[in-house]
Amino acid sequence: MESSLPVRDPVANYEKIKRIGEGTYGVVYKARDRTTGEIVALKKVRMERERDGVPVTSMREIRVLQTCQHPNIVHLKKVVTGSKPDSIFLVFEYCSHDLGRLVDMMPRPFSQSEVKCLMLQLLEAVDFLHSHWIMSRDLKLPNLLLTHDGRLKICDFGLARYFHAHEEAYTPRVVTLWYRAPEIILGQETYTEAVDMWAVGCIFAELLRNEPLFPAKSELETLLLMTNMLGAPNERIWPGFSKLPHTATTKFPDQPYNYVEKEFPNVSVAGLSLLNQLLTYDPDKRATARQALKHSYFQEQPLPKNPSNMPTFPSAHDADAHQSRWHNRRHAFSVTWRRWSRRKTRADISLR
Numbered sequence: 295m296e297s298s299l300p301v302r303d304p305v306a307n308y309e310k311i312k313r314i315g316e317g318t319y320g321v322v323y324k325a326r327d328r329t330t331g332e333i334v335a336l337k338k339v340r341m342e343r344e345r346d347g348v349p350v351t352s353m354r355e356i357r358v359l360q361t362c363q364h365p366n367i368v369h370l371k372k373v374v375t376g377s378k379p380d381s382i383f384l385v386f387e388y389c390s391h392d393l394g395r396l397v398d399m400m401p402r403p404f405s406q407s408e409v410k411c412l413m414l415q416l417l418e419a420v421d422f423l424h425s426h427w428i429m430s431r432d433l434k435l436p437n438l439l440l441t442h443d444g445r446l447k448i449c450d451f452g453l454a455r456y457f458h459a460h461e462e463a464y465t466p467r468v469v470t471l472w473y474r475a476p477e478i479i480l481g482q483e484t485y486t487e488a489v490d491m492w493a494v495g496c497i498f499a500e501l502l503r504n505e506p507l508f509p510a511k512s513e514l515e516t517l518l519l520m521t522n523m524l525g526a527p528n529e530r531i532w533p534g535f536s537k538l539p540h541t542a543t544t545k546f547p548d549q550p551y552n553y554v555e556k557e558f559p560n561v562s563v564a565g566l567s568l569l570n571q572l573l574t575y576d577p578d579k580r581a582t583a584r585q586a587l588k589h590s591y592f593q594e595q596p597l598p599k600n601p602s603n604m605p606t607f608p609s610a611h612d613a614d615a616h617q618s619r620w621h622n623r624r625h626a627f628s629v630t631w632r633r634w635s636r637r638k639t640r641a642d643i644s645l646r
């Protein structure tokens with residue numbers, strides 16, 4: 295185990311109340327600090343397969359979380375030891391909802407002013423990450439927490455990494471499939487923080503209509519759904535597209551039209567413009583978080599709600615998984631792709 299970890303207190307200081315999440319890298323509990331009575335979230339770091347101490351993904355997550363003190367990024371309070379010498383728990387501030395479960399349970403989508411409130415908070419957090427040279431690489435609704443007073447917080451930095459001004463090859467198996475940018479699917483190894491902005495576009499669309507934008511089962515199906523909605527990519531709108539590793543082996547349908555306006559009939563011209571700027575194929579032309587924050591969509595009526603005026607909901611953590619329409623599928627895809635990302639050798643994908 296690395297000695298630089300700020301490990302304090304044993305986990306016995308916390309009383310587990312209930313299990314609220316189980317992800318690829320650990321189980322998450324709602325718990326009470328026995329000394330202060332404070333309610334926290336306790337994430338157990340999976341160690342089973344580790345021979346040499348704390349898994350590298352958890353070390354990365356801890357490092358990133360220590361750097362990121364921001365109102366819209368979940369606060370890591372402590373790292374505590376478990377009963378076994380090598381078991382580790384992360385203690386987070388507790389948030390009553392995750393947006394994945396919440397959106398699934400809501401009978402109708404958030405209002406425009408509520409979507410604006412959530413999007414502004416998400417963009418503030420992403421702008422903060424990118425200005426600190428951090429890519430999340432796993433933005434999706436279940437990784438967005440909501441507090442009882444309307445504050446959105448990004449959680450789960452297990453796939454996050456620092457990026458550099460110079461181009462560098464990164465692992466291709468990142469970002470849960472439904473939120474994965476086209477350049478990753480088409481094999482670009484030197485992708486940038488723009489992959490997070492594609493995911494932000496998918497999240498925006500999902501908040502607007504209460505269902506995932508590209509709920510595909512494979513990378514090929516994701517490309518097909520993208521093409522059906524946005525038109526087929528080509529060299530004219532995305533210079534360099536034809537040279538991407540998987541372009542030659544992918545047969546895109548002959549679909550030249552953008553159907554965003556038709557698919558989102560209740561969204562204003564400014565809202566559609568922001569959505570299209572986020573879901574831009576060419577990562578160099580895709581809106582950055584800072585550009586998106588300045589978009590006129592956030593200045594027009596209805597104005598963004600103040601977080602404190604956001605509606606309140608019964609805790610989404612109390613809902614049965616089967617009550618939640620997309621939860622299991624979202625999670626299944628997350629697990630599958632995280633496992634892929636841990637493989638040492640890159641598996642070939644056939645897009646034909």
Ligand SMILES: Nc1ncnc2c1ncn2[C@@H]1O[C@H](COP(=O)(O)OP(=O)(O)OP(=O)(O)O)[C@@H](O)[C@H]1O
Nearest residue numbers: 315317318319320322335386387388389392436450
């Ligand atoms: N601070 C928190 N407050 C409340 N709930 C939380 C908190 N952190 C995590 N959760 C719940 O636990 C779930 C899983 O957490 P997290 O994404 O950090 O784990 P993971 O193992 O990395 O998961 P995944 O495989 O889905 O990426 C979240 O979707 C959320 O429902």
